[in-house]
Amino acid sequence: MKNFSRRSFISKSGIGLTASVALSGLSFPAFFRNMGLVIEQPFGFQSWIVRDMLGKDFPGTMKIMASEGYKLMEMCSPEGYNDLGFGPLTKIKPADMKKIINDAGLSCPSCHFGFSELTDKLDERIEWSKQLGLSVMVCSSFDLPKTAVLDDWLKAADKLNKAAEKIKKAGMITGCHNHHMEFAKLDNQLIYDALMNRFNPDLVKMQFQTQVITLGYKASTYFNKYPGRFISSHLSDWTADKKEVPIGQGIIDWKEFFAAAKTGGVKYFYVEMNFDTMAPSAAYLKQLS
Numbered sequence: 001m002k003n004f005s006r007r008s009f010i011s012k013s014g015i016g017l018t019a020s021v022a023l024s025g026l027s028f029p030a031f032f033r034n035m036g037l038v039i040e041q042p043f044g045f046q047s048w049i050v051r052d053m054l055g056k057d058f059p060g061t062m063k064i065m066a067s068e069g070y071k072l073m074e075m076c077s078p079e080g081y082n083d084l085g086f087g088p089l090t091k092i093k094p095a096d097m098k099k100i101i102n103d104a105g106l107s108c109p110s111c112h113f114g115f116s117e118l119t120d121k122l123d124e125r126i127e128w129s130k131q132l133g134l135s136v137m138v139c140s141s142f143d144l145p146k147t148a149v150l151d152d153w154l155k156a157a158d159k160l161n162k163a164a165e166k167i168k169k170a171g172m173i174t175g176c177h178n179h180h181m182e183f184a185k186l187d188n189q190l191i192y193d194a195l196m197n198r199f200n201p202d203l204v205k206m207q208f209q210t211q212v213i214t215l216g217y218k219a220s221t222y223f224n225k226y227p228g229r230f231i232s233s234h235l236s237d238w239t240a241d242k243k244e245v246p247i248g249q250g251i252i253d254w255k256e257f258f259a260a261a262k263t264g265g266v267k268y269f270y271v272e273m274n275f276d277t278m279a280p281s282a283a284y285l286k287q288l289s
Helices: 006-013 015-024 028-034 047-056 058-067 087-091 094-103 115-120 122-132 150-169 191-198 210-215 219-225 254-264 275-287
Strands: 043-046 072-076 107-113 136-139 173-177 204-209 230-235 268-271
Touching: 043 047, 043 275, 047 058, 047 072, 047 087, 047 275, 058 094, 072 268, 094 107, 094 122, 107 115, 107 122, 107 268, 115 122, 115 136, 115 150, 122 136, 122 150, 136 150, 136 230, 150 173, 150 191, 150 204, 173 230, 204 210, 204 219, 210 219, 210 230, 219 230, 219 254, 230 254, 268 275
Parallel strands: 043 072, 043 268, 072 107, 107 136, 136 173, 173 204, 204 230, 230 268
Antiparallel strands: none
């Protein structure tokens, strides 16, 4: 796969690119937009990255992330992630949480929930989500054991379809997040494809995690294969030897990614990487905005 970087493209093209922009009569952002390289939506971050910081200083952490150029944040349900670093946030009412986020210059359209929250406590979680002002409720994982068979995955998909009916009636979208395990095969089927065939496309939209590039699967392949079936994506970049690097410095072809994301219907982009890569990743994405 070709590694594309707008910065390297500019440096390699030099005067030729400058002249092309001048002749086109467009500004640099407009020129790149015409080339299809610009992110049309604001980009954000997944709160899992800063979970240790959130409990110590939630308002301050929001301001730090906003100062780096992030416009959105995706929460993790404090109740569902109580033992995973989000426990201190259970003391904050969702309306107050929304105000803190907004006061920092961010918005929070989406949140991750544990599967049991969406099956056993759905009414309560819907109400909490409405108070936070969410547009999307994402199932983070089915939490199935490694011994699960394909039928277990399909039954879980059926349960999420059912929950999604109520979530849609509440005015929100249901999302489903992937990890590595969905890109294993059972009964000679890729689990991910089996789930896509099982989910009701009018009820459940997917959130694609680009980390599966380390398994050889590209987000762009699935955006094009299942047009309109996606709502968001978690962004990270990797070297050929599977080391995480800031976005734009790895093997993912981001030009291809963002072009295909339009086909896939992706509305929200959230960076989810090691904290020390967040600032350079934002800087790269801002060049495409």
